[in-house]
Amino acid sequence: MLSDLENLFKEEMEELNNAKQRCKESQDVGNVLIEYFDKLISSYEKTLRSMMKLTKISDGQQVYLQQIQEELRKEIEERKKFEEKLKYYAYTDPMTGVSNRRTGFMVLEEQINNCIRGDNYFSICLIDIDQLRSINDIYGHVEGDNLIKDLVEIIRISIRKDDIISRMGGDEFIIIFPKYRYNEAQRIMHEVFKKVQDFNEMNLKPYKISFSHGIKEINEYTTITNIDEIIKGADKIMYENKTKKH
Template sequence: MTLMLEPFDNTETVIRAAPIGICITDAEGHFEMVNPAYCDFYGYREEELLGQHFTLVVPEADHASMNDLHQRFVAGDSDLEDTQECEVLGKDGQPRNILAKAARIQDGRGEVKKVTFVVDISERKAMEQRLEYLAHHDELTGLLNRRAGLGLLEEEIQRSRRYATPLCVASCDLDHFKRVNDRHGHAVGDQVLSESARMMKETMRQHDHVIRLGGEEFLILLPGVTQEQASQAVERLRQRLAMTPVAAARIHLTLSAGIAQLADGEEADALLERADRALYGAKHKGRNQVQETAEAHPASESAS
């Protein structure tokens, strides 16, 4: 049964007073009524919307699909449209997120209209996106966090096996980082970590992956390169860090790293353990250097 709306009765007063956005469009999709909450949300004056097609507030890429959805609903059998989560555009061109629920009605002349109720969920959506980001990234540096990074390592191992391409990892430590916190405080320490992470991302290739494992410990995944090539790439990073003072305190920092290349049949834990042993070797030899694993490596041998 189609809902009926008498023109210019108390229904219009209720719609205009509603705290959520409400609009009424005709069967073709043109605005016939918009309440103040709807206008405030989109940033338009009422006279700027009336007579316009509702796709005015829809991203251009969605015009065809949203118009088709509107036409099918108006011509369909259901008087209530399923609640939809949509991205829309305000007058300022900025995207907004809404929950939209629509009902099909008839006015006193029997003409079909569509009433759409709009709830602003932009803040909730932004919070969801933020939580999703933090689930995979380190908040301070913006790098992948341990959990996401180790998951990515598993994916790279599978890709390396599938396509028979080399894969290397670099276990990295910022040398004597505790001294930075002790001498300059944790706020400066955070700046050092953040700027060091930025340099790591800038120095490594676009398809390398830099991961913050925790504290001053980092892991770099280098797909498609041999151990020797990985060592050269991380050595460039070590040199840049050593030559570039960071943070407002202009602190000179060095890096120690251990390189390991994936062996046939090797699992992630064993690969990381070998890289860690190489890192400990670099530290034992005085820090500020890159150490390769000593184990024989079939893939490296074939590449040399």
């Protein structure tokens, strides 16, 4: 720090040293001017040292303020991360990483309101995983969770970016297809079935992934009452499809 201050007052220090040297070289006890000049040099040196001391204190305060600012910045960043984490858990299913029930209902409500205004249509697909309870009983809940995550990943790579998959709970999921008719949603689900079949043929698991689904299109002509009625409609179709398998 002292070296930095001397560099800051380099010109003044050089003048002071030159004056000291001149005074030393012209030292004459009987010369009143030299004695007076020597006193002026001492006074100037004290003033210069005081200025350097004050500057050092000021620099220390600046360092302290910078430390406070850095600590505040880190605290703000940590708080933002914490808020983002809270938001993530509020709207996301922690096991699969897809939207949770709350988010699914929010998206459904938005799509329904658009339909009521007559400027939108969408399809909803209800999915129920087959034999998940048996797989949990035979292979354990960890393997049952892996089955759910494997199926979710297959769905993810099959749907569009704007499509929303939400976990309703347990082994039930819904997929919301904005601006998709029934046939378009059914085509996507056929792709999912094909990918599931390919996955099963690899024999990576001691069981086969299987699921049932029901698709319902909602448009400006649909009699809309509430979200529960829409889900019940898709659930009825899904149950009929599940029954056909047995």
